[in-house]
Amino acid sequence: MRRFLFAFPALILTMLLASTPAFACGGLIGPNGAVLLTRTTTFAGYHNGVEHYVTAFSFAGGGGAFGSLTPLPGVPSDVERGGDWTLQRLIRETAPIKQFAPAARSALTADSVQVLLQKRIDALDVTVLKGGGAAVGEWAKEHGFRLPPDAPEVLDFYAQRSPIFLAAVFDADAAAQRGQNVGDGTPVHITIPTPNPWVPLRILGLGKLSGEPVDADVFLLTDRRPAMLPAADRSHGLFVEHDAAATASLLNDLRADKGMSWIPQDGWLTKLRIAATAGQLTYDLAIDASGQGAPSRIAAGFGTSTPPVVPDDLGLIWPIALAGGYVAAALALLVMRRRQLVTA
Amino acid sequence: MIRALVIAAIAAALLAPSGAAAATQTEIRIHYSHFDPSIITVPRGVPVTIVLRNDDPIDHEWIVGTAEMHARHRSGTEPVHGSRPTEISIPALSTRATVVTFADAGMLQMICHLPGHEQYGMIGIVRVVP
Numbered sequence: 071m072r073r074f075l076f077a078f079p080a081l082i083l084t085m086l087l088a089s090t091p092a093f094a095c096g097g098l099i100g101p102n103g104a105v106l107l108t109r110t111t112t113f114a115g116y117h118n119g120v121e122h123y124v125t126a127f128s129f130a131g132g133g134g135a136f137g138s139l140t141p142l143p144g145v146p147s148d149v150e151r152g153g154d155w156t157l158q159r160l161i162r163e164t165a166p167i168k169q170f171a172p173a174a175r176s177a178l179t180a181d182s183v184q185v186l187l188q189k190r191i192d193a194l195d196v197t198v199l200k201g202g203g204a205a206v207g208e209w210a211k212e213h214g215f216r217l218p219p220d221a222p223e224v225l226d227f228y229a230q231r232s233p234i235f236l237a238a239v240f241d242a243d244a245a246a247q248r249g250q251n252v253g254d255g256t257p258v259h260i261t262i263p264t265p266n267p268w269v270p271l272r273i274l275g276l277g278k279l280s281g282e283p284v285d286a287d288v289f290l291l292t293d294r295r296p297a298m299l300p301a302a303d304r305s306h307g308l309f310v311e312h313d314a315a316a317t318a319s320l321l322n323d324l325r326a327d328k329g330m331s332w333i334p335q336d337g338w339l340t341k342l343r344i345a346a347t348a349g350q351l352t353y354d355l356a357i358d359a360s361g362q363g364a365p366s367r368i369a370a371g372f373g374t375s376t377p378p379v380v381p382d383d384l385g386l387i388w389p390i391a392l393a394g395g396y397v398a399a400a401l402a403l404l405v406m407r408r409r410q411l412v413t414a
Numbered sequence: 415m416i417r418a419l420v421i422a423a424i425a426a427a428l429l430a431p432s433g434a435a436a437a438t439q440t441e442i443r444i445h446y447s448h449f450d451p452s453i454i455t456v457p458r459g460v461p462v463t464i465v466l467r468n469d470d471p472i473d474h475e476w477i478v479g480t481a482e483m484h485a486r487h488r489s490g491t492e493p494v495h496g497s498r499p500t501e502i503s504i505p506a507l508s509t510r511a512t513v514v515t516f517a518d519a520g521m522l523q524m525i526c527h528l529p530g531h532e533q534y535g536m537i538g539i540v541r542v543v544p
Contacts, residue, residue: 207471208506219447219526219534222470226446279533 113157113289116267116357117332123262124152126255137215137239139206141228141273143369144264146198146236151191152257153327160289163320164312164341183209186234192256193244197237203229210237218277227272231368236260259329268369269355275348284351288342291316295338297358299365299372306353307346314339436543441465442524444474444504447531449524449538458519458542465511468504474531476502478514478524478540487527516542 115122121143183201190196199206203225207217215237228235238258250256274284284307290296295313302308316339325333344351356369367373436457443450447470456462466476477487478500495501499514516522519542526536 204469204471204507211472211506217472219472219528219531219536221472223446225471277530 113160115291115333117334119263119265120147120332121262121264121267122332123260124156124257125260126152126157126257137210137213137237139210139215139225139273140236140238141232141270142198142234142236142260142262143232143266143268144262145186145200145234146260146262148259148261149187149189149191149196149198149236150259150261150329152259153330154257156324156327156330157255157257159320159323159327161287163317163339164289191258193241193248193250194256194258195239195241196258197239199235199237200233201229201235202226202233206233206235213237213239220276224273224276227371228270231371266366266369267357268366269357271344271354272351272371274344275346275351278348280347280349282348284344284346284348286344287311288344288355290340290342290357291337292340292357293334293337294361296340297363297365298342299356299367299370300353302342305350307344307350308355309343309345310340311343312339312341437462439463439465441467442476442538444468444470444476444526444536446470447472447474447526447534447536449476449536452538453541454524454538455541455543456514456516458516458544461513461515463511463513465509466502466504467509468507471506473506473528474504474536475526475528476504476510476512476524477527478522480522484523484525484527487525488532516540518542519544 113122113124115124123140123142125140183199183205185197186200187198188196199209201209203222206229207221207225210217225235240256245256269288271286271288274286275282278284289312290298300306300308302310316337318336320339321333321335321337324330342355352371354369354371356365356367358365436455438457438460440454440456440462442454442464444467454464464476468474475495477484477495479487495503499512502510502512504510522540522542524538524540525532
């Protein structure tokens with residue numbers, strides 16, 4: 071039976087910034103430590119044991135360079151320029167343009183880092199690294215990244231599960247020379263053979279204070295409704311915005327884009343929105359690609375511990391509190407009765 | 415935010431057992447951008463050797479002093495410290511040692527003033543006892 075799954079996080083990338091005259095966009099950290107809240111879009115997919123990421127690095131103008139680190143679930147077999155309309159088509163699918171009347175129509179732990187792959191894509195220098203959190207952090211620092219104070223813990227969080235990272239440095243000067251306008255993105259398609267797909271989400275909060283907002287989109291396409299961990303609810307800042315069979319027109323359009331011939335014939339499309347604080351975002355998104363409904367706790371970043379359960383609806387607290395009160399009152403009555411019996 | 419962190423650190427220092435031994439040699443480990451221990455007790459008027467071990471792959475600072483001195487550092491422009499025994503830069507994955515003689519008893523703050531580190535919680539207390 072064919073099994074496939076796509077996961078598209080809108081902004082898997084993020085984060086770290088070159089210390090040189092730096093400029094940032096989409097969730098990157100600015101030179102003065104300020105976090106810019108622009109949203110970027112990323113697509114990741116899984117089909118027949120191969121995960122595909124397509125993400126865009128947007129040109130925000132200015133000069134210098136900025137970079138990002140993306141944790142990956144495995145060693146990529148290829149990194150290439152992404153298609154031209156995949157990301158836009160996905161956004162359009164789940165947020166269709168409103169139709170008006172025609173007249174009104176409008177708009178691991180390792181001691182050192184191993185460089186596995188290096189590639190230049192337009193104005194982007196992409197490097198795939200293998201190494202522990204400390205080693206990757208040291209490499210990034212040596213290559214001009216300015217790591218925020220939470221980076222050591224976050225890099226270890228990922229390296230313990232998969233010591234593979236993708237470092238991307240965007241050369242804004244080269245982008246300007248290429249005639250790229252502010253807001254233009256360079257899509258990158260990463261192909262990762264892995265039996266265990268997951269979408270890195272915690273890294274979206276890198277460099278942000280606990281209460282700062284993280285806003286991103288995650289698209290999933292599976293041959294059935296996907297099983298995910300954590301559950302989409304308010305306590306995780308994770309919300310389902312689209313949940314339906316993928317349309318043939320979407321799949322056809324995606325398949326027609328560059329490097330996207332692997333898109334299957336049918337599937338189930340889910341769109342998740344992340345509207346969390348950085349402090350809430352302590353997890354990644356694990357997806358069960360086997361169809362057995364058992365997403366990995368380890369892939370979600372929960373390890374072997376129990377994930378935090380917070381009532382989604384504050385209204386639930388009162389029934390729970392009332393029930394607890396009744397139990398306590400019942401126990402107190404029992405104790406009083408016993409004492410009366412003993413005294414008698 | 416920073417004020418709350420400092421108040422919390424001082425409160426923790428005040429709540430710590432007052433009988434804690436004042437050491438003339440102590441090691442502070444820096445891990446995940448936090449001081450460990452976050453409260454140290456040292457004797458007044460005696461040279462104290464403080465070993466600062468940075469286990470993180472990023473640079474840190476250990477700057478100890480009064481609230482007024484830290485206020486100056488927050489807007490300071492010195493990229494590297496090392497000429498004063500109470501102001502030490504500790505490069506990534508390295509260890510530095512300093513010898514400090516604290517003249518007066520009381521509470522001092524130890525803080526990393528690299529961008530964002532103090533806000534992240536890289537704050538501690540040096541308790542100087544008679």
